[in-house]
Amino acid sequence: MSTGFSIGYGTNGFADHTLDDTLTVLEANGYGALALTLGHPHLDPFADDAFERAARLRTHLDELGWPVVVETGSRYLLDPFVKHRPTLVDLDAEPRLRFLARAIELAAALRADCVSLWSGVVPGDVSPADAWSMLVERMGGIVELADTAGVRLGFEPEPGMLVETVADALRLRGELGAPAAFGITVDLGHCVAVEPEGVVGALRAAGGLLVNVQVDDMLPGVHEHLELGHGQLDLAAALATLHEIDYRGVAAIELPRHSHDAPGAAARGIRAIRDALEER
Secondary structure: OOOOOOOEEEEEHOOOOOHHHHHHHHHHHHOOOEEOOOOOOOOOOOOOOHHHHHHHHHHHEEEEEEEOOEOOOOOOOOOOOOOOOOOOOOOOOOOOHHHHHHHHHHHHHHHOOOOOEEEEEEOOOOOHHHHHHHHHHHHHHHHHHHHHHHHEEEEEOOOOOOOOHHHHHHHHHHHHHOOOEEEEEHHHHHHHHOOHHHHHHHHHHHHHEEEEEEEEEOOOEEEEEEEEOOOOOHHHHHHHHHHHHOOOOOEEEEOOOHHHHHHHHHHHHHHHHHHHHOOO
């Protein structure tokens, strides 16, 4: 069944495959888009040949006819000891800011739909109010970079982070002056875990600002990416809502802890989406 959006898969679920082999497996399973997580092992954003590799990838994607989104959730890219740190709400966020600036540059080279990013968990030495002030100030600069490069941002609410819900992301966008470059990423599983109005309410709230969708299942109150059908996500309702709001971007399965069975997870994932589309 045809959709207005492109069904993709996240490279963070193929950590044991080369990027070329990842594309081979995804194409064989009928996928039509890529969510590229910058970092090991597929595209180190700080490598000397990063832009050459991005150009080769764009050529490959053009041959396939696939769109791509850039994800910035690499676990130990900036600090080999602490996952995801520093974030935009740490006192010293300079490494994160450099990374996001490079992600925007690479997204422009890739002609990516967006760069997806998030706020971070408020550290113990920062108050929530101070964290919010730092986030607004830092995001102002990031938005300027994205706007200059012609790149959209997809700000993702994450369970346990300062920006946890779509309502939080909309508040942030409002305080930044509602810039055109500021869009929203919605993870369908996160909607099960923390969104007060569930997946349908979250997608409708994002509406025309939605530029990126991550697809996975979850259980209420638990931030653990599960394969579709293993949690409480109403996938058929989510897909119907994407149709309702006329979403035309990438909807990519995100299973960062399933690299040990990446081909199997990819095959099961697209089958679950197809079944849900038929149900819809």
